[in-house]
Amino acid sequence: MTNPQPNTAVDHSETPSIAEAAATTEAVIDNVETVIIGNRAEIEHIVVALFADGHILLEDVPGVGKTMLARALAASIDCSFKRVQFTPDLLPSDITGVNVFNQKTREFDFQRGPIFANVVLGDEINRAPPKTQSALLEAMEERQVTTDGTTRPLPEPFTVIATQNDVELGRTYELPLAEIDRFMKKLRLGYPTPKEETQLLERVSGAHPIETVQSVASAEELLRARETVKTIRVSEPIRVYISNLVEYTRQNATLGVSPRGSISLMRGAQARAMLDERSYVIPDDIQTEAPAVLSHRIRTESGTETNTSLIRRALEAVPVE
Structure with missing residues (x-):
């Protein structure tokens, strides 16, 4: 290398x-x-x-x-x-x-x-x-x-x-x-x-493929x-959608998603759109990336619900405008 x-x-x-x-x-x-x-x-x-x-x-x-x-x-x-x-x-x-x-x-x-x-x-x-x-x-x-x-x-x-x-x-x-x-x-x-x-x-069964x-x-x-990922367009409604999702976590968890998390979600969605050969982000990109990008950034009260279920609930509750 x-x-x-x-x-x-x-x-x-x-x-x-x-x-x-x-x-x-x-x-x-x-x-x-x-x-x-x-x-x-x-x-x-x-x-x-x-x-x-x-x-x-x-x-x-x-x-x-x-x-x-x-x-x-x-x-x-x-x-x-x-x-x-x-x-x-x-x-x-x-x-x-x-x-x-x-x-x-x-x-x-x-x-x-x-x-x-x-x-x-x-x-x-x-x-x-x-x-x-x-x-x-x-x-x-x-x-x-x-x-x-x-x-x-x-x-x-x-x-x-x-x-x-x-x-x-x-x-x-x-x-x-x-x-x-x-x-x-x-x-x-x-x-x-x-x-x-x-x-x-x-x-x-033979040599390991990693070799x-x-x-x-x-x-x-x-x-x-x-x-190229940075050139993928993120429209105003999509940015609002991201902001509303992370705000939902801040209102419903002990520790919500940080601004670094919202930036990561946007970047991940841009790369996802690029993979699908689109020049713009759609809500599906956000919904695909959100569980992996957001779940580990929040803290919920012990015994209430998991981080993953809270993100799932946020995706169901927050409308796409």
Whole structure:
């Protein structure tokens, strides 16, 4: 894979058409499906988030393919990839990097951590304590890392894909709300059907397909496609619809959706429209993206209803004007 490049401006004259960007997106989805059986809807959600410049949190039981899906997605883009296994003894500097004294030059050299990659897989992120998890906050929001008073930009594109173990809760830490809110989407894969599992067993009976995955898009193509996403029109009624949805959560939950969440919903809907080769967002785009984008950003009173059911209720109650 190529080395991560510093932040550079995208040449808007090379912004691909909606059809070209959609074709690139479909190619990545199809490529991931050569590794992951089933879960087409979830794969689409993840790739849409990637092309909307968002981060993804995968939460589920062990062994359902969360890490493999993240690896397949990273392998589908010709860019740098780093994997961080989160453990209780992991330090923030293990992620961001550290200054090391150079005996020859008698100066400190900065040794970059794995966060300096285009795609960063944080495996079982909730196994590390909150102090270590907080090392991701600045990186995810501002695309930069500050160590010892020096701020360094991260490469572009930059995406964090994190997995979370939701079974062994006694051996894990709860993610800070500020960190959860920085993930555009939170998704679950679930168990495969018997038919899908049979296909899975056939596919991995020899060499695992992840070992032969080839990239189908470059980092530059991803960046240019993200510019295409920004050209998708969001009309005033659609913006009002988004605002009313998030307002509903604020009125009916202990903690409602933040403005960052409403922006993420709009960006996700734009990328969804691009995938469908439309130049404008429609209510269906909002309704498709809302559960994955909004559910993890709210808190309901214990024992009342789940986050997912509240979002479902919001979609039923809020009219499209």
